Structure formats: C-alpha cells, structure tokens
Amino acid sequence: MLAATAGFADLIFSEELKAQIDRVSNLSAADVASDETFWNTIREAYTTSATIINLNNGGVSPAPKVVQDAVDRYNKLTAEGPSYYMWQVLDKGREGLRKKIAALAGADAEEIAINRNTTEALDNIIFGLDFEPGDEVLLTRQDYPNMINAWKQREKRDGIVLKWIDLDLPTNDTKELVKRYTIQITNRTKLVQVNHIINWTGHINPVRAIADAIHAKGPEVMIDGAHTFGHFQFSVPELGGDYYGTSLHKWLSASVGSGMLWIKKEKIHKVWPLMGAPDTQDVNNIRKFENLGTRSFPIEYAIANAIDFHMMIGPQRKEERLRYLKNYWVNQCLGLPKFMLNTHMDPAFSCAIANFSISGLEPADIATKLMQDYGIHCVAINWENIHGVRIAPHVYTSTADLDMLVAAIKKMCA
Template sequence: MDYSEPRRDFLKKLGLAGATFSAASLMDPVYAAELKGELKKIKHLSPEDAAQDEGFWRFIQQSYTVSATLTNLNNGGVSPQPKVVQDAFERFNRLCNEAPSYYMWRVLDKGREPIRQKLAHLAGCDPEEIAINRNTTEALETIIFGLNLEEGDEIVLSKYDYPNMMNSWKQREKRDGIVLKFIDLDMPMEDDKVIVKRYETAFTSKTKIVHITHMINYTGQILPAKAITAAAHKKGIEVILDGAHTFAHIEYNLKDINCDYFGTSLHKWLCAPFGTGFMFVRKEKIASMWTMFSNDNPKSDDIRKFEVLGTRSFPTEQGIGKAFDFHQSIGGKRKEERLRYLKNYWANQVKDLPKVKLYTSFDPKYSCALCTFGIEGMEPGDINAYLFDKYKIHTTPINHEAVHGVRVTPHVYTTLYDLDRLVKAIKEMAA
C-alpha cells in the first residue's frame, strides 16, 4: 500500500504544498486583525524586551478562555487551548457529525499532510519523518517497542525519565532480556560536560540506545541533548529524545540535535487539542522499525505506516493546524522568552528566603517555564494544598528521588498578578 500518493495529489490541487502561517490564517477576522495590530506594536522589540511588554501579553491572555477564579499554574501537565483552537475543533466536530464517514475519511483525512508539514517546519526535520498520533507516551512507546533489540543489549536512561517510558523499557527488560542502566542526575545541573560524563560513564560496548528526557518534568531541568547525542553517536549508540516539555516551549531543531528518534505531545506547549502528539524517526531508520499497530507493509520506509491507528478523532487532529498558526503568530522565540521571564519573575522573589529551596536553574540554557520549589519542614502535598485552599492556585506536588516540592508552570496567558499572589503565598509558608 502506498500511504502517500493520493494525499500528495490532493494537496497539489489545493495548493497547500508549503506550510503557510500568519495572524490572518486564524479564522476569526476581527481577532486576527487585532492580533496583527498588537504584533505591530512590539515588532521593533527584541524577544527579551517583548517578553516584558505587559500590553501585548494581556492581549494574548484574552485569547484564552481560562478560569478567572482558579489560577492554573500546572500548564506543564496539559495546557488550555486559545479560543481560535477551540473554535476550529468545534467547527470540525460539527462538520464530522453531518456525515462522519464522509467528512472524516474523505475530507478531513486529507488535511493530515498540511499538519505534517507544519509540524516538520517547527521541528526542523523532513515531513516524511513525522507520524502524527495522540501524545508522547504513544510516540515513545511505539519507538521503544518497535526497535530491534536482543537479549543482553543495554539501554542507558536516567532516574528522572518519565514513568511511562521507564515502564515500557522495564517491560522489554522482562520480555526480551535487555539490560537497563539508570544514571543519576543532580537537580539542578549547569555544566554540559558534567552531564554528558554521567551518560558516557554508563556506555559500554553493549549499549544500543540512550534515552534522554530533553526537559525533566520534575524540575524543568534542560539536558544538553545535542552534546549527549554526539557522545552517543561516537560509540554507535542510537538516541531517543523525549521532547514532551520542550516542543513549542524552547527553540531548537531536530536536525541540529541529530537524535534518531523523538516524541512529543502537542497539548502541552503548542496548546493544540487534548490528545495530540507526534513521533519523529530519522528517515533511514523507518524501514527497520516495527509498528505498534500492524499494517500491510511493516517493512515500509513510509512514516505513514505508524498512522494506521483505526478510527480516531479527526477534529482533534485538525485542530493542530490552528494551534500552529497561533504559536507562529506569537513567535517561538518571543514565547520562550516570555515563559522564562514569568518563571524568573516569581522565582527571583523567593530564591533567597531562608526556608525555600529551588530545584531549578536560573541559567537560560538549563531552564525555561518549569520551576520546582520546596519549603523546609513542609511536605509537597501540604504546600500544594496551602496554595489551593488559600489562594485557589493549582500546582502539582513532586516527590521523586531527591526532589521534594511543588512544580509551578505558567503559560503565555499567566499574568504578573497571578504570580504576585503565588509569591505572597510562598512568603507566608516560609515565614
């Protein structure tokens, strides 16, 4: 089966071969014009300066429909969608309900190729290396279970990798007799050489794969994926990168990092509909990788072999397009700088309080929006409960390895007012 040709023809007819984006591509014309006006006002500013232009970010905040009474500072878990994305999803959903099999399989199915192109544009890879699916878990488990590994082959991973991925590896350990080597990390770490060394010391002649979490969910620690990949490749070891927290959060590109496999979720930092993600497999590795769900040509080198998933939510998938347009309108670098600014805004105000411990770096190379703090004498659950009971601030408690605290994750719609309330609460707890 050739998974690609009919769609390519369709695209050519529609003239959608290239990834297109601008504020104008957001559906609501009034909103698009207003956004364009706001963007014009900050055009002359560097991303760092634009990060502090509260007028612009107030407009972005109004683009969301978030609660006015609950302050959500757990955007690292899953993020809300701007209204344009919700509208697109609802429009597609209504269309599908007019005649599901017709609109889903004959109309919206054709929209997958432009989405693939947009994602490849953001990821910095070839669209032929991207398979769209539901989330990082599906992406990375497809990769972990699809690799050809033999008894005795070694996998290097860290104690701070995500539980779903660790569990997949442990299942392969039980089933296939592969050997897992866990390295330890400190939180935070601020020296590439030291981090790379931790991984390198675990490499042996039997190591086949190194599994790297690009941004560690427990603390927001960014790992030097490019340097670890280079060290692994020198020894012929392949690299899987968990990009759940970095995609559309910090700027990078997969060609530059040079990893072999990658997975991410789009309902986190891209603010796409819930249940969207993708996997990347380097072109020359596609043919030898097994799919999770069978298809008529498992040895095909067409990335679409990973998309034979049966019936799924097409409105959800198509909503990714508008999330991409919204993200591009803000600008990736501007967004990254705003997120870092928000984290530094609150964290700087509490970092020197005697009882407060930060598990996250201030160095932009090693952190962005996610930041975890602990308070001496308080359990993570108690800190979390205090924030919610007294301030209706929603966060997530972290109790993992050496990290005992609460993770705070603002997003582009978070206001300084929200963060001032967080700072006030932390000061009360630390007093």
C-alpha cells in the first residue's frame, strides 16, 4: 500500500487521537513503533476484550469502534426501508468506495471489484478461467485449503491437472523459491497460484521475483493476498500478478465479510464471473464480479471507514509497529531451550505474524495451555510440513500482552 496516497487527508476521530497524531507527526515511523503511549491510544479506539488476549488477528481482525459504529449506523438507516436505503442511498457511494480501495491498492478503480472475502474473490478466477482437460495449474501444498479445494473441484470436474509445489519454510532464499515455483512449468501450464503470505507461518513470498519468472515461461499468476492488504506497504499491480484477491476483514480491520478482487485490466474480459452477469454488462467491466445478490451493504460501505482509520494511523507507522511487535516477543524467546521459530526474521520475509514450536509439545497442547492458563487466544497449526503455534498481534496489541506470552513460553520451555 502506498504511504502517502493522493486523496487521503489526515483523518482524526477524537481529540485524544488528534493530540497523539500531532505529537508523533515529526517522528520517524521506526521511532513511533515503540511509542507505547501512541499505540495505547490506538488500542483505545478498538473494543478489545478485557478477558482474553487475542493473538489470532490472522484469522480475522477486529474492526475499530469507528467501523463498528458505521455498520450500526448504516444498519439502522437500512432498517428504515431496506430496498430504498440500500439500493438508492448507500449504493450511490459504490464508485467512491471503489476509488478509495483502488487508491490504497495503488491501482486503477476499473480493476477493483468489491466482494466479501478472498475465497469469493479467487473463486471467481479459479472457476472463471477457460481451461481444457490436461491444462496444468501449479500450486503449493502450503496454500490455503479453500483455494486448494476449489482447484481440486476443477480437477475432478474439468480434467485439469494440478501440479504440487512443496515449500520448505522458513526461508529467505528467493532464488530457491523462484526455482520451486517455476521448475514444473511446461507448455501445458496455464496458471501458477502464488501466496503473498503463507498463512500458516507468516512467510512473505518475494512475489515480484516469482511472478516475473513465471511470466517469462508463459503462465499467468494468481496471487492469494488474503493476509497482505493493509498489513504492510506495496502496490497491488507492482506485485506483478494478473489476479489478486484479499480479505479486508483481516489486516485492514474492515467489518467481517468484506473483500476485494483486482484483475489486470486487459485480463478482465477472459474471466467468467462466478455469479452470472447481465447481457448489458460489458465483459471488460470489473463490476460484472459484483452481481452478488442481496447482501449486507452496511458491512460493504463501512470498508471506507476502515480505510480512513488505516490512513489515520498511517500505513508506514502500522507496518513498523506490526514488525516491532513480532520482533518484541520473538527476540525474547530465541535461544530458549526447546524453542523453535518457524518464520524467518528477515524483514522482507515476515511482518506481524510468526509461528513457533516447542520440542516435545504438540502445537494443540501449547495453544490450549496458553488459553487455559494465560487467556491467550492463538491458533495451533498442523498442516503438511508445518507444525507450530501462530502468533498474530495487531495494532491494538500491547507489549504487556506480549510480555504475558513470553512468560508463558519461557515456562513451557523450562
């Protein structure tokens, strides 16, 4: 995401936030990363649980209060006359929202479709491309189950051939990653799926290098960006893919059930939308992917409020803080007996998320103990060759929360 995106003014929601934003405005993002007073004010803008420490923001992130309030407001308005207020009032804001998402993505608004999540975004591509029996698609064993299942369905139904890449994580070896993603490409390979972040460990793939190498051999590139939009800064088109899908209810902190699909303009015409489009809708029109039927417009329109909140924090400040939080707990655990980190600490290869294991303990037992004894909610991972516990703090996470995690890990490692 672009740091200083045209069209975004400084958006302030309270006097206290304004005072804090003013106070840090001349500091570097790196300096602000450890400014607990600033981040405590951001925490206050969320409705954080007073009883559990939520370190599974990778599964889904909470929305700050301004976003929750916007959904409530739009819901109340909608209830006054749903078909009128949804379709004739709220929906008038759709093109403005599209532009706002596009500005954050560094993309053209005509390449952005608004939908409900990554699954829906990428299923449009998986089920919407014309393939012949025998055409090949490459994906990794470490990809997300929904995407794997969708491809397997096409394999069963249409006779396409899935070829599996195996990743050995953690790594920061771009050359090796490029090799794994390209070595099986043949003249029958039509598309390679590349995860921007491998959700199990938080590994950030060097997508541009991988995408360029794939394109050089011919196939298209579909990027699963479920975990990256609003997490750290990049421009979606500059990732070098043809298709990119993301969930806005993860790192952008939009309300649950909001997502986005980006398609390179010249590719839009060749993708059949998952939900049929009217004859009058041009095949080059990105809006053909938005014929979802009746759904929650309040959730959809509150995406704009989540973008305002994200811009108020500042994308650069947010990225620095998220990486700082990961480093904060990991650096206190590295070197502990039995502690193993399953995520690379190279800043280009991880940001907020990291995965750890403790030799002799099952991931599920660690996660259960963290919840039972410390009230820490996180997720145990047992997927293919990845076994560990995923820790995903967010901007509202305090270092005191992470001190509790570190104390718990130290005790389990002792």
